[in-house]
Amino acid sequence: MKSVCRAFSVALPVVLASFLSLACQPDQHWNGTVVEPVVSASEIAGTNWDGTPFRLSELGGKVVVLSFGYTFCPDVCPFTLFKMKQLLAALGDRAEDVAIVFVSVDPHRDTLEKMAAYVPGFDPRFFGVRLEHHELDLVKEDWEIIAQYGQPRDGPGSDSYYYVDHTGTYFVIDREGQLRLEFPPNAKAEDLEPDILALLAQ
């Protein structure tokens, strides 16, 4: 009995101390919106701007910042890629563990050629993914992405310019392929930076 009591009197404080230290750990402050519950990021399967097959699940354990857009977009999408450039520059050496993925929601106009002329100009490390229409449909469903095509200026069926209303959210995926954070499209590189660093450290 005595030995049991003694064992208990040693074990209990240890257990309590561990529990308290875990419970009292300060919560990580995130700039982005935390995705709860954490979910596995759905697959995105397409072709990268360099012609190689792209699989979101095969990015080798990098932290991923994912955005959707189209090359005809004059304002938001290019500025997004510009901010991603700034983000990688701010991350310095750590940038090699981060993948920037830009997925086109406009496969009709965004041919591989167009993606190759557009994406690497910002940074050749960026992934610029072209999806076939059926692949895009899957992604829209899995990711709950909106992509609505406007009326072409010169009438239906023409290739003249049209806009694509699209989800502008930045999705941040951790090294285990879990969707962890979302940022609004007006988020700055400096907003993302500490969150990315925190995910890299995990």
Added chain:
Amino acid sequence: MEKMMTTFLGFSRVEVKKALQGCVLVLVLLLSAACESKAPSGTDAEASNPSGLIVQQARAHLLPGGQGALYFTVESGVADHLLRVETAAATAAEMHETVSENGVMRMVAHPDGFEVSTGEELVFEPGGKHVMLLGFEVVEGAESIALTLHFENIGAVEVDAELIFLAGSAPGSTSPSSVPPSTGGEHHHHGAPESGEGQVVEEEAAT
């Protein structure tokens, strides 16, 4: 003696005094007009005119593929309306506004332009109002492009917009469209136009 003190070249003292006052007034107006057209370098970023309308921070984002977007801010002491923007560097320049609803980005066309309210800045910036450029072509090595902003009341205002290549100046980039860093552009002046139009001044833009 008395006669000499009250007249000068046949004009009375009162008349001479008024004439002198008139001359001073004209001189002051001329000087202030001259000063306005020679804006000191501290206000390089501004295109301004007597109604106090200022266009600042004019910049053009150029993308691969002939697209671009113009941004600037307009402030005016007198209410006005920005009707349209033109540039010889693009085949089309149209005003739009990006709006965000529940995370979805939409582009809304504004063919009728935008109001400029007194004392309030009309801001064109990424993620908001912008001038979409199509068929954008610039001379190699150019550091700026000339814009003309057409306002309802004060007329045409010319501004130089700094060229920014969003792609092609990143570290590690291999794009051939890289532009050497700006060494500070030239500062051009135009003479004042006929009355009824705003003063036309070509200015370099700040980033």
